[in-house]
Amino acid sequence: MTVAGSPGADAAERFERNWAVVSILLLAIVLGVIAFTGIHWATMPPSGIEPIDPTTLHVSGEFVEQNLGAEVRSDGAIVVRLIGQQYSFNPQCIVVPVNSKIIFRGTSADVVHGFLVTGTNANAMLVPGYITTFTTAFSHVGEHLMPCHEFCGTGHAAMWAHVRVVPQDEFDRLIGTNARGRCD
Amino acid sequence: MIESRRLILAHFWLAFAVFLGAMILGEWQMVIRSPLHAWINVPEYYYRSVTGHGTVMAYVFPLLVAMGFGYAITELSLKQTLVGGRWAWAAFALVVVGSISAIAAVASGTASVLYTFYPPLIGSPFYYLGIVLVVVGSWIWVALMAVNLHTWRRARPRGQAVPLAMYANVAGAALWAWTAVGAALEILLQILPVSFGLRHTIDAGLARVLFSWTLHAIVYFWLIPAYIAFYVIVPRAIGGRLYSDVMARLVFALFLVFAMPIGVHHLFADPEVGSGFKYVHSVFTAMVVIPTLLTVFTICASVEIAARLRGGAGLLGWLRALPWKNPAMLGLTFSFIMLGFGGAGGLINMSYQLDSTVHNTQWITGHFHLIFAGAVVVMYFIIAYDLWPHLTHRALGQLLLIRTQLWLWFVGALVMTIPWHLAGLLGMPRRMAYFDYSNPAIAPQAWTVVAAVVGGAMMLASAGLFVLILVRGHRGASIALPEYRFSVAIHPTAAVPKALNGFTVWVSLMIALTLANYGVPIAELMAAKTNVPPVFYDNR
Numbered sequence: 186m187t188v189a190g191s192p193g194a195d196a197a198e199r200f201e202r203n204w205a206v207v208s209i210l211l212l213a214i215v216l217g218v219i220a221f222t223g224i225h226w227a228t229m230p231p232s233g234i235e236p237i238d239p240t241t242l243h244v245s246g247e248f249v250e251q252n253l254g255a256e257v258r259s260d261g262a263i264v265v266r267l268i269g270q271q272y273s274f275n276p277q278c279i280v281v282p283v284n285s286k287i288i289f290r291g292t293s294a295d296v297v298h299g300f301l302v303t304g305t306n307a308n309a310m311l312v313p314g315y316i317t318t319f320t321t322a323f324s325h326v327g328e329h330l331m332p333c334h335e336f337c338g339t340g341h342a343a344m345w346a347h348v349r350v351v352p353q354d355e356f357d358r359l360i361g362t363n364a365r366g367r368c369d
Numbered sequence: 370m371i372e373s374r375r376l377i378l379a380h381f382w383l384a385f386a387v388f389l390g391a392m393i394l395g396e397w398q399m400v401i402r403s404p405l406h407a408w409i410n411v412p413e414y415y416y417r418s419v420t421g422h423g424t425v426m427a428y429v430f431p432l433l434v435a436m437g438f439g440y441a442i443t444e445l446s447l448k449q450t451l452v453g454g455r456w457a458w459a460a461f462a463l464v465v466v467g468s469i470s471a472i473a474a475v476a477s478g479t480a481s482v483l484y485t486f487y488p489p490l491i492g493s494p495f496y497y498l499g500i501v502l503v504v505v506g507s508w509i510w511v512a513l514m515a516v517n518l519h520t521w522r523r524a525r526p527r528g529q530a531v532p533l534a535m536y537a538n539v540a541g542a543a544l545w546a547w548t549a550v551g552a553a554l555e556i557l558l559q560i561l562p563v564s565f566g567l568r569h570t571i572d573a574g575l576a577r578v579l580f581s582w583t584l585h586a587i588v589y590f591w592l593i594p595a596y597i598a599f600y601v602i603v604p605r606a607i608g609g610r611l612y613s614d615v616m617a618r619l620v621f622a623l624f625l626v627f628a629m630p631i632g633v634h635h636l637f638a639d640p641e642v643g644s645g646f647k648y649v650h651s652v653f654t655a656m657v658v659i660p661t662l663l664t665v666f667t668i669c670a671s672v673e674i675a676a677r678l679r680g681g682a683g684l685l686g687w688l689r690a691l692p693w694k695n696p697a698m699l700g701l702t703f704s705f706i707m708l709g710f711g712g713a714g715g716l717i718n719m720s721y722q723l724d725s726t727v728h729n730t731q732w733i734t735g736h737f738h739l740i741f742a743g744a745v746v747v748m749y750f751i752i753a754y755d756l757w758p759h760l761t762h763r764a765l766g767q768l769l770l771i772r773t774q775l776w777l778w779f780v781g782a783l784v785m786t787i788p789w790h791l792a793g794l795l796g797m798p799r800r801m802a803y804f805d806y807s808n809p810a811i812a813p814q815a816w817t818v819v820a821a822v823v824g825g826a827m828m829l830a831s832a833g834l835f836v837l838i839l840v841r842g843h844r845g846a847s848i849a850l851p852e853y854r855f856s857v858a859i860h861p862t863a864a865v866p867k868a869l870n871g872f873t874v875w876v877s878l879m880i881a882l883t884l885a886n887y888g889v890p891i892a893e894l895m896a897a898k899t900n901v902p903p904v905f906y907d908n909r
Contacts, residue, residue, distance in 0.1 A: 194860040201616055201666065208662040216655055219721050223648065234574075234641060236899040271904070292640075296490045296904050297573055299638065299729055303796030303810065308638055308725040312573050313489060314899035315640035330810050334729035334798035336483050338490060338904070339413040342802040 235316040239294050242268060247316075248292060254365040255281055255356075267291045269298030269311040269333060272340030278347040278368035282356035283326050292316050299335035302348045310335060323350040370852065371444050373451045374760050379461060380437030381753060381760075384430050385836055387468070391425035392832040394418045399785075399825040401802075403818045408803045415802035416481040421472060423484030426741075428503055429468050431591040434749050435545070436460070436510045438594050439538050441756055443514065445853050446532035447521045453513045460513070463506030471499025482906055483800070485584070486552075486560060488576045492906040494564040497556045504549050514542040530865040533617055534601040534855045540621040541593035543876055544628055547883070548590060551582025551632070563903045570900035574641030578890055581632035582883070589628035589657075591741055595704065595748035596621070599668050601855040602755050606697035609675025610859035612667045618869040620667070623660040625875040627653060630886035637724045641899075642890050647721065649886060654719035661712060668701070674859055696771045700751035703779040707743035711736060714790065731817070732793020735786040742828070743782040747775065750835055759853050763845035767838050774838060777831035785824025788817035 242248040248268055254276045255265045263285050268275045270293065281287050291300070293311040301308040307321045323329075333344035349368050351359070371377065398418050401409050409415055443451055451457065473495065474480040480492030518531065518539050531539075555576050562568040600617045604610055611617065633650035636642050673687055681690025692698050714736045717723045727733060757765050765771075792814045793799075806815045868874045 197612065197860060200670075201613055204666045205659075205663060208659050211662075212655055212658050215658075215716070215720075216652055219651060219655075220648075222722055233643060234893065234897060236897050239901050297487050297577070301728070301730065301796055301798065305796075306725045308728045310636075310639045310729075312577065312640055313901040314572065315574050317638075317640040328810075330796070330808075332796075332798040332801075336416070336419075336485075336487060336800045338906070339416055339481070339802075341416075341800060342412055342804075345805075 233318065235318070236314060237292055237316050239292065239313040242292065242294050247290070250275075251365065255279060255287075255360070256365055257360055263287045265289050267300075268294050269300065269337070269344075270294040271296060271338050272333070272344045274300065274331065274333070274344070274346040276346070276368075278349060279331070280349045280351055280356065280359055280368050281323060282353045283323055283350050285353070286320060286322055288318065288320050290316055290318050296337045297335050298333050298337045298344070300331050300346070301334050303330045303332075305329065307348075308334075323348075326350050326352055370448075371441055371756075371759050373440055373444060373454060373457070376451070376454065376457055376461070377437045377441050377756075378760050380433045380440070381756075383461075383465070384433035384437065385753070385839065387425045387433075388430045389832050389836055391422045391430065392829050394422040395426075396822075396825040396829045398422065399818075399822045402804065403822045404806045404815045405819060405822060412802035413478060413481060416483070416800075417475060417478055419800065420475045420481050420483050424471055424475065424500070425468075427484050427587065428500065429464070431594075431745075431749075432503065432507050432545075433464065434752070435541060435590065435594050436464075436507065438597070438752055438756075439510060439514055439542065441760075442534045442538045442597070443517045445759075446534040446538075446855060447517065449517070449521060449524075451513075452517050452520050456509055456513055460506040460509035463502050463509070467499045467502025467504075467506060469499070470495050470502065474499065480906065486555070486576070486580065488555075488560055488563070488571050489573050489901050489903045490906055491560065491564050491571075491903045494561060497561050497564060501553070501556055501561075504553060507549070508546060511542040511546040514539050528864075528867070528870070530862065531870055532855070533611075533614055534597060536618055536870075537593065537597045537600065537621045539872065540625050540875070541590060541597070543872055544586060544593065544625050544879070545590045547629065547876075547879060548583050548586035551579045551584075555579040555583075569902065571903055572894060572898070572900050574639070574897075574899055575891065575894040577636060577639060577641060578633070578887070578894060581635045582629075582887060583632070584635055585632040585654075586628040588737070588741070589624050591745050593621070593624065594752060595745045596624075596664060598748045598752050598755075599664060599701065599704075602751065603668070603697045603701045604671040604675065604856035605854055606751075606755060607672065607675045607692050607695055607701075609671050609678060609856075611856040612670035612674065612859060614858040614862045615865060615869060616663060616667050618865065620660040620663050622869060622872075622875040623663075624657075625872070626878045626882065627656040627660065629879050630882040631657070631719075633886070633890065634719045634724070637721065638728045641894060643893075646886065646890050651719055651721045653882070653886065655716075658712075658716070661708075665705070668705070671856070671859075672698075672701070694768065694772065696754050696768070696775060697751050699772060699775050700747050703775060704744045704747050707739050707747070707779070707782060710787075711740035711744055714739070727793050729799055730793035731789045731797040731799050734799045735789030735793060738789070739782065739786040743779070743786065747778055747782075750775065750778070753835075753839060757839060757842045758845075758848065758850060761843050761845070762847060762850065763842060764848045765838070765842045766845055767841060770834060770838055774831050774834040777827050777834065781824045781827030781831060783824070784827065785821045788820040792817040 293313040298311040309317045329348040331346040474493040480496035482492040631654040634654045676687035676690040679690045681687030
């Protein structure tokens with residue numbers, strides 16, 4: 186595409202082409218890794234659209250008060266249900282067993298919220314009208330902070346909860362008395 | 370020769386004035402949330418300030434720079450008087466009126482909803498109307514860019530190559546026209562009817578998807594003036610040649626295509642988009658790596674050409690021969706270093722899995738401040754310094770002051786954003802008006818907030834110096850200037866391929882890929898009818 190006879194023009198084009206090939210290969214590798222980990226280890230972000238009416242959360246359905254917190258399902262999986270609202274989470278403290286598969290299910294009662302569990306990869310948005318679901322596991326016993334990480338109004342900075350990761354036997358004891366795992 | 374000097378100066382001066390104001394707000398936010406200050410009593414003031422800072426820095430400031438720069442490129446590269454000067458002033462007036470409306474709503478405390486809107490949170494309609502006016506004004510600019518290119522083409526033989534600067538400029542305008550559609554739909558169809566009280570529910574998920582349409586491509590729109598400067602200003606300013614003219618066109622064309630269909634990577638952690646489309650958007654986001662890497666190659670090669678023309682030799686020895694005291698050289702270097710760090714961080718954000726480690730943490734704030742405030746705005750400075758003598762017809766001089774200003778900006782940006790990245794990895798959430806530093810889990814992160822105060826102060830000082838240098842530029846000695854030149858390619862281009870001399874292919878691809886990548890998610894949400902009640906910000 187350059188004028189024939191301009192000295193070095195051919196070499197210039199060759200270098201340029203080689204670099205473009207290297208860039209594309211680099212990209213292919215990155216995308217390959219992402220696809221492999223996504224399929225092989227099923228590491229995926231929250232998925233699937235599940236609508237829910239935020240105005241009746243407390244009246245009926247999955248997110249009524251007594252369903253919130255950690256629950257041991259009949260198949261042994263732990264399901265943690267939570268609601269974000271201006272300006273707190275319900276429950277404010279969640280207890281889960283260490284090294285177990287944990288399914289988080291959450292939604293919002295008013296505006297957009299979000300949460301992360303510090304020091305882990307648990308991270309999700311809570312959008313009113315939708316249920317967020319994702320699966321994770323905690324590999325160490327300990328106490329984590331769980332802040333709201335999306336602007337939800339003037340009280341956003343006050344919206345912090347806790348996640349307490351406990352040994353299995355302690356979790357069994359807490360579940361035994363409450364039917365739902367809560368910190369207190 | 371620039372004939373529309375007053376028009377361009379009006380854009381640049383308004384841009385830099387609001388920029389300085391927003392810088393002051395930003396630094397105030399840094400101080401008020403840090404351990405150096407007591408907890409803020411009224412956190413609403415903090416979010417008012419964040420909304421003002423974001424609205425100016427994301428919409429008004431970059432738009433005005435792109436518009437002013439676009440008019441300058443039109444006259445300098447096409448060598449013709451701007452067609453539609455009255456329309457240009459009308460567009461400017463719309464931006465002014467829109468900005469006043471939006472900022473007044475924010476200042477009165479009735480629209481502290483942040484520049485990303487976040488419905489079902491709903492603020493004063495004057496805020497959204499203001500944004501709409503700004504966007505309508507900018508669309509007039511887009512049309513003017515197209516009209517001017519068309520006028521130039523009509524007066525020339527068919528197929529004559531459009532000057533690279535104008536090609537890139539029109540690509541940027543086309544990108545903006547289409548990227549703004551997402552937020553425009555969100556405001557006009559969803560938010561405003563609720564804000565005016567005409568409708569009583571809103572779909573928050575759909576709003577997030579529509580906003581993501583705008584939210585990522587707008588970043589590339591901010592970037593385009595900086596990229597134009599990389600290609601058509603820097604090589605000339607440092608006495609070099611552009612490595613390749615055709616590759617440069619390809620880069621801008623690829624930005625048009627790949628900047629658009631990728632916004633859902635902002636929604637990886639959201640419930641309203643399925644994992645399939647999340648993956649598709651992740652792949653397309655990765656594609657943007659290609660024009661970026663091509664740019665790194667072409668610009669580094671162009672810089673090497675400059676060094677060798679100045680007598681540099683050896684494998685790396687030529688680095689010493691570069692004009693390091695030249696502001697354009699310094700600005701480019703700072704910009705590339707920050708683009709490198711920021712790009713590496715961006716790869717983490719766009720990756721389907723790694724994103725969950727950093728999503729909505731202080732890492733993200735660090736990332737876009739490094740890319741935009743760092744890599745992009747430093748090139749806005751270079752653009753202003755380069756054009757100023759041609760706008761004022763006076764010598765700018767003040768090289769030592771300019772270098773100090775650039776160094777302050779660069780060091781300040783790193784001091785502010787690198788600790789933010791670290792804090793994000795530790796799980797510090799973003800947009801916090803205060804932190805409980807007495808909490809043992811938060812106390813170890815307190816130093817990062819102090820670092821942001823220090824870095825922010827350096828950047829604020831730099832912004833003040835920048836405005837001072839430009840003001841003094843108006844009072845410099847009158848000079849007769851040589852004709853303004855853009856960079857020329859080292860190997861003259863025989864013929865630009867037809868596809869890279871126009872936009873038909875690229876704009877078609879941009880629209881088609883957007884519809885392909887957004888059509889299904891949007892249709893799904895419209896069918897799901899997940900409307901929720903609004904939450905009014907101003908307690909109506």
